[in-house]
Amino acid sequence: AQSVSQHNHHVILSEAASLELGCNYSYGGTVNLFWYVQYPGQHLQLLLKYFSGDPLVKGIKGFEAEFIKSKFSFNLRKPSVQWSDTAEYFCAVNARGTGRRALTFGSGTRLQVQP
Amino acid sequence: DTAVSQTPKYLVTQMGNDKSIKCEQNLGHDTMYWYKQDSKKFLKIMFSYNNKELIINETVPNRFSPKSPDKAHLNLHINSLELGDSAVYFCASSQGGSSTDTQYFGPGTRLTVL
Numbered sequence: 001a002q003s004v005s006q007h008n009h010h011v012i013l014s015e016a017a018s019l020e021l022g023c024n025y026s027y028g029g030t031v032n033l034f035w036y037v038q039y040p041g042q043h044l045q046l047l048l049k050y051f052s053g054d055p056l057v058k059g060i061k062g063f064e065a066e067f068i069k070s071k072f073s074f075n076l077r078k079p080s081v082q083w084s085d086t087a088e089y090f091c092a093v094n095a096r097g098t099g100r101r102a103l104t105f106g107s108g109t110r111l112q113v114q115p
Numbered sequence: 116d117t118a119v120s121q122t123p124k125y126l127v128t129q130m131g132n133d134k135s136i137k138c139e140q141n142l143g144h145d146t147m148y149w150y151k152q153d154s155k156k157f158l159k160i161m162f163s164y165n166n167k168e169l170i171i172n173e174t175v176p177n178r179f180s181p182k183s184p185d186k187a188h189l190n191l192h193i194n195s196l197e198l199g200d201s202a203v204y205f206c207a208s209s210q211g212g213s214s215t216d217t218q219y220f221g222p223g224t225r226l227t228v229l
Contacts, residue, residue, distance in 0.1 A: 032215060038156075044205065044220040051215040088156055096214040101146060102160035102171050103218060110156075 002027035002093050006106035013081055014114050021076040021109050023065075023091030030096040033074040034103065035065055038088040047089075050074065061085070086113045118142050119221035121206050127227045128196055136191045136224045138206030145211035146170075147189035148218065149181060152203040161204075164189055165211050193226075201228045 003026045013019060025031060035047040048059025055067040065076045074091060088110050092103040119140045128134050140147065148171075149161040162181040163171035169181065178194040193200060203223045209216040 034217075036220075043222040044158075044207075046217060046219070049217055090158065092158075094216075100171065101209060101211065101216050101218075102148060102163050102173075103150075103158075104160075105158040108156045108158075 002031065002095055002104045004091055004093055004104055004106035006089075006091055006109050008109045009107070010110045010112070012112045012114065015083055016080045017113075019076070019078040019081045019085075019111070021089055021091075021111070023074045023076065023106060025072050025074065025091075025093045025104075027072075027093065027095055029098075031093045032096060033065075033067060034092040035059065035063070035074075035076050036090045036092060038090065038108075040087070044090065047076070081111070081113050083113050083115050085111060087111055119206055119208055119219050121204075121221040121224050123224060124222060125225050125227075127229065129229055130196055130198060132196050133192070133194045134196060134226070135193070136204055136206075136226070138189045138191070138221055140187055140206075140208040140219075140221075142208055142210075142219065144208040144219075145186055146209045146216070147183065147186075148207040148209075149189065149191050150205045150207060150220075152205060152223070154202070158205070162189075162191075196226075196228045198228050201226055 005024045007022045033050040036044040058064045091106040146165045148163045164183045167183045180192045206221040207218040209218045
């Protein structure tokens with residue numbers, strides 16, 4: 001079974017600061033990787049996803065993530081955060097080739113951006 | 116148009132009651148899911164249906180019973196509600212049939228058991 005670790009539980013940044021949120025997964029096979037964002041009181045929205053190919057993926061709202069297979073990592077980055085990026089960020093994986101499509105989520109990182 | 120919708124958005128009820136949450140998707144997807152988000156924001160899969168057939172049933176009390184009348188709907192019925200059932204329940208859907216599926220989530224139903 002796969003598992004996901006997000007090491008930063010709560011991150012506080014000032015506007016215009018750069019962001020990097022860590023995500024590591026544990027699974028011996030091929031995975032699909034996702035970052036979802038949950039704004040206060042809202043549902044989960046897909047930020048970006050990685051299936052294969054270029055390990056640097058770009059998502060919405062200026063976010064990007066890099067898949068480093070050797071480190072089992074899929075860290076989320078943004079060069080300059082805005083107050084509106086305040087939200088909960090979830091990394092998720094599912095295993096390819098197993099028929100099991102359900103996502104396994106990390107525990108989430110709460111990002112607070114101060115004006 | 117909302118892609119994945121859930122009703123109700125909020126549900127407050129007493130212990131021991133039976134309640135249902137409904138989910139509908141208009142994306143033409145074949146696979147639907149129920150996830151539970153606890154008070155610490157941790158999300159965990161509960162059930163998954165593909166073309167009205169149950170394909171994932173995690174370790175969930177049998178008080179929880181999903182029902183899929185057609186592939187656009189996946190309802191969750193909960194019997195004998197307990198305090199620990201208080202959570203936000205998210206429905207999601209995906210195309211299915213591909214190892215590169217993307218799941219789209221509904222707005223969630225916040226269940227409070229008193």
